[in-house]
Amino acid sequence: MSSMKRWLPHPDVSAVLLIVWLLLNHTVSIGHLLLGTALGILIPKFTKRFFPEPVFIKRGTVLIRFAATVVWDILVASIAVARLTLDPRSRPAPRFVRVPVSLADDFALTALAGTVSLTPGTVSAQLSADRRHLLVHVLDLDDESALIQDIKQRYEAPIKEIFQC
């Protein structure tokens, strides 16, 4: 068990790396299988110190539903930002907003920050040192508490469920 842990600190990450390698090369030849396996073993080994805890996705179905929501929101967000960009009369009201977060897992925090950056007029700018607040830059803010509610309900809640933290 301990030797398995030493060689494969993140077995699921290793599997994903192998699959991505094979897909990138569009083949399942022996050579690429070996090379992909080597990469799958070496990359998690060398990057282990950046994420020492194993990555667990505990609710796959929630993840799929969440991904669909995010893709839809990216579409809506992009159209909104495009409109702000193209309308010469638009005067967006940018603001920094501190969003309280309560996620225990580093991976979940990363996922939340990334999602916030991709969706409606918000870019995550900084995580506070105590990991309780995410500083978010909003392109066009009209209601701060509604925005915080939205982020918490739409993104934080499902992420919490996926990683069970």
Added chain:
Amino acid sequence: MFEFVSAILILLGASFALIGSIGLVRFPDIYTRLHGPTKVTTLGLGGLLLGSMFYMFLQGEGVAVRELLIIGFLFLTAPVSAHLVAKAALHRRCQSVCGLPDRDAES
């Protein structure tokens, strides 16, 4: 006929990429400028890649997983770079049209 669909996807993607770049020029400070490239341009590239995928599919090349992978990588890396640029700008106290947040509260 179906080529039409992939042509529309490519045109839409290209227009979004253009609009994202216009946003980069038009908005007043570094923080607002980040919004165009992270969201709109990413979507534009997604559109271009989907169009290419669809076209390849029609050519009988099968489903092109590479395009899907590129889309995946894009959506993973765009927010990370945006976050880092914003963080660096905050750290250097770059000017903002809306006033910067308290330094002590954040670091």
